[in-house]
Amino acid sequence: MVGVAFTNPRDFADGGYVDDYMFxxxxxxxxxxxxxARAIADAQKKLKAVTNPPILIDFTPKGNLLNQxxxxxxxxxxxxxxxxxxxxxxxxxxxxxMFDLTHMSIGDYILAGGETxxxxxxxxVTRLLPGVLGNKDSAETDSLHNGLLEAPIYTRPCVFRKxxxxxxxxxxxxxxxxxxxxxxxxxxxLARRPDLIPVKKxxxxxxxxxxxxLNDKDS
Numbered sequence: 001m002v003g004v005a006f007t008n009p010r011d012f013a014d015g016g017y018v019d020d021y022m023f024x025x026x027x028x029x030x031x032x033x034x035x036x037a038r039a040i041a042d043a044q045k046k047l048k049a050v051t052n053p054p055i056l057i058d059f060t061p062k063g064n065l066l067n068q069x070x071x072x073x074x075x076x077x078x079x080x081x082x083x084x085x086x087x088x089x090x091x092x093x094x095x096x097x098m099f100d101l102t103h104m105s106i107g108d109y110i111l112a113g114g115e116t117x118x119x120x121x122x123x124x125v126t127r128l129l130p131g132v133l134g135n136k137d138s139a140e141t142d143s144l145h146n147g148l149l150e151a152p153i154y155t156r157p158c159v160f161r162k163x164x165x166x167x168x169x170x171x172x173x174x175x176x177x178x179x180x181x182x183x184x185x186x187x188x189x190l191a192r193r194p195d196l197i198p199v200k201k202x203x204x205x206x207x208x209x210x211x212x213x214l215n216d217k218d219s
Contacts, residue, residue, distance in 0.1 A: 047082075058103050058114075
């Protein structure tokens with residue numbers, strides 16, 4: 001089960017203003033500590049009756065880069081989270097000193113605010129919860145769920161503008177299909193995301209397929 005509630009820092013700001021100029025000069029506005037601290041405290045109070053102290057996540061390029069392993073941990077912890085969506089240049093650093101924040105980034109690029117990052121985390125986590133997807137195996141075979149990119153996927157018709165679905169996927173041999181998908185998964189990962197290869201744990205069969213893929217690449 002998942003529920004999402006919103007807390008607007010503007011509701012806790014005197015005069016409705018939540019941002020101000022940086023000390024020391026420089027372009028860009030910063031979210032003030034007072035309205036944000038009040039908003040966090042209000043959200044914590046609302047969650048106090050139903051959970052242990054909620055985990056506070058601040059979206060910032062300075063945070064740990066989100067990956068599927070992190071998503072799986074968030075989905076299985078059965079905790080509540082307060083997602084802090086910074087804006088403009090970000091939040092006053094004293095918020096980090098006042099609260100035990102977890103810092104998270106969804107990629108090496110800059111957005112105008114943390115709202116998109118929060119939506120990304122909400123969707124990534126929610127789809128792993130029981131009953132959300134019609135078939136839980138769908139999530140378990142997606143790219144990155146098990147550390148690799150998934151194999152190419154096809155649907156009807158079998159032939160589209162002279163391009164055919166591989167025969168191995170049409171012959172009903174489930175073992176051959178599984179082997180083809182594993183090989184193509186390794187082939188794609190090696191070609192497009194070789195950085196993922198060293199961090200995955202392999203079975204002897206996986207290593208054999210990987211060597212076959214490497215030999216095909218070198219030939």
